[in-house]
Amino acid sequence: MEHSDNIFLVGMMGAGKTTVGRQLARRLHKRFVDCDHEIEARTGVSIPTIFEIEGEAGFRRREAATIEALAQESGLVLATGGGAVLDPASRAHLKSGGWVVYLDVPPDVLWARTRGDRNRPLLQVADPRARVRELHGLRDPLYREVADYIAESGQGSPLSIVRKLEREYLNRCAA
Numbered sequence: 001m002e003h004s005d006n007i008f009l010v011g012m013m014g015a016g017k018t019t020v021g022r023q024l025a026r027r028l029h030k031r032f033v034d035c036d037h038e039i040e041a042r043t044g045v046s047i048p049t050i051f052e053i054e055g056e057a058g059f060r061r062r063e064a065a066t067i068e069a070l071a072q073e074s075g076l077v078l079a080t081g082g083g084a085v086l087d088p089a090s091r092a093h094l095k096s097g098g099w100v101v102y103l104d105v106p107p108d109v110l111w112a113r114t115r116g117d118r119n120r121p122l123l124q125v126a127d128p129r130a131r132v133r134e135l136h137g138l139r140d141p142l143y144r145e146v147a148d149y150i151a152e153s154g155q156g157s158p159l160s161i162v163r164k165l166e167r168e169y170l171n172r173c174a175a
């Protein structure tokens, strides 16, 4: 078991980090934090607005600082943003600060789940399906690198995934 009792969810846009994380936190009586919501609360503006004003690089700096701060806490279920693992320091903070779960979902399922969504600036392109595949190819090795546990999450309801993670987490605590 890690030093703290945090659970960190990583994975692509549309993997279900926000949805699963919120329900998992409720069941385990932990505090749910979504990194994107935390950044929005700190800045007072939406993620698309941050991308518009500061570009992806500016957003990544804010994301890395937020991850660093949250990884020091305990008792959290944290839904990270899909690109949080791009920063090597963030990867190190996640690894050392909690149990890291990769919600592993095939690219075409990710694309179907995020289709038409206007709140993900990286997918506002002519061919979002190709973009999802490309990002998945680049990031999948990083998610695997940081993960303590990989939950195949392309099929089944959010609740079934929550239950699986709850069982896995409680087994780890008992071990």
Ligand SMILES: Nc1ncnc2c1ncn2[C@@H]1O[C@H](COP(=O)(O)OP(=O)(O)O)[C@@H](O)[C@H]1O
Pocket (backbone or CB within 6 Å): 011, 012, 013, 014, 015, 016, 017, 018, 019, 020, 079, 113, 114, 153, 155, 156, 157, 158, 161
């Ligand atoms: N296991 C699932 N099965 C079907 N749809 C899902 C599942 N998990 C999440 N979704 C849906 O996919 C979309 C993206 O989920 P979200 O939790 O925002 O993902 P993330 O935070 O990883 O980007 C939402 O509309 C959500 O309801």
Ligand SMILES: O=C(O)C1=C[C@@H](OP(=O)(O)O)[C@@H](O)[C@H](O)C1
Pocket (backbone or CB within 6 Å): 011, 012, 013, 014, 017, 018, 036, 047, 080, 081, 082, 083, 084, 119, 120, 121, 122
């Ligand atoms: O994958 C990414 O680079 C991003 C994912 C988003 O979060 P979700 O993974 O919750 O969609 C959000 O942080 C931002 O739009 C960038």
Ligand SMILES: [Mg+2]
Pocket (backbone or CB within 6 Å): 017, 018, 019, 034, 036, 079, 080, 081
């Ligand atoms: Mg999310």
